[in-house]
Amino acid sequence: MSNRDEDTVEVVEQEKMTAFERVVWLWAKIIGYILTGKRKAEEVAEWLQIVVSEPQFSLRLKAPRDSTMDTEEPREGWAKIWERFYLEVFGLTVDLSGVAVSSYKPGLGWVVYVLKELSLNQLFAKSRDLFPSRSDYGDDLDRKIPTEDRDPRQLGNYVRRFRNRVEADEELKEKSANVLRDEGIAGNTLREALILELFYFWRTGGGHLNLRYWNLCAGSRGYLGYVPRVLWSIGCFRVSDYDPSGSGEDVRARSAV
Numbered sequence: 001m002s003n004r005d006e007d008t009v010e011v012v013e014q015e016k017m018t019a020f021e022r023v024v025w026l027w028a029k030i031i032g033y034i035l036t037g038k039r040k041a042e043e044v045a046e047w048l049q050i051v052v053s054e055p056q057f058s059l060r061l062k063a064p065r066d067s068t069m070d071t072e073e074p075r076e077g078w079a080k081i082w083e084r085f086y087l088e089v090f091g092l093t094v095d096l097s098g099v100a101v102s103s104y105k106p107g108l109g110w111v112v113y114v115l116k117e118l119s120l121n122q123l124f125a126k127s128r129d130l131f132p133s134r135s136d137y138g139d140d141l142d143r144k145i146p147t148e149d150r151d152p153r154q155l156g157n158y159v160r161r162f163r164n165r166v167e168a169d170e171e172l173k174e175k176s177a178n179v180l181r182d183e184g185i186a187g188n189t190l191r192e193a194l195i196l197e198l199f200y201f202w203r204t205g206g207g208h209l210n211l212r213y214w215n216l217c218a219g220s221r222g223y224l225g226y227v228p229r230v231l232w233s234i235g236c237f238r239v240s241d242y243d244p245s246g247s248g249e250d251v252r253a254r255s256a257v
Helices: 003-015 019-036 041-053 057-062 078-090 120-130 177-182 190-204
Strands: 110-114 133-135 158-162 214-216 227-233 236-242
Touching: 019 041, 078 110, 078 120, 078 190, 110 190, 120 133, 120 190, 158 190, 190 227, 214 236
Parallel strands: 133 236
Antiparallel strands: 110 158, 214 227, 227 236
């Protein structure tokens, strides 16, 4: 029997099964693939962890990865959406109508409003409340990451645009934080990364960003000069640090415009 015929038989078999029987059958197939080397146990375990830890796990199966999710500007306006986000997630009533936002540019379809009221510690604490989160800096991010290119405590509430992608910018791979600074490219801060992660989780009903690559928060610096980075991996949101001169395929910043 050819592989195509075998595939057809399997589809027919699955159509006759109850939902529970199909789950058991698929699990047996997965085990067989792992034993024969057709699937990597680590990758299967990562997806199973998602099923276990995320109530909205089916959204992850459909989530775009590297592709741009380009959409029109929301009819109600970004300010209204972010006012609702801060009210529902943080219990804050804010008026963002007076905060200037740059005009729409193709590929830069996400707008992030940053509030002066919220510290790094508060933002990370909220992520821990909503989903598993871990920080190599401990709980006091404000003390250990004192430097940001854009500090709302000095600027007040502000807005930045980002490429509307689940993964950080392909265009900035292999560029270290030092190189980005030398080239005059504004990378996202850790504060912006935390807010965008929380906003995306709220907006999608349980989705996460940075599923494959670390997002280098090149606009921030730790007190020892290292650069924070974030990643969603094995059912956990992770905050780590990185050498400011380091670069690689698996680390890239988000351009902040």
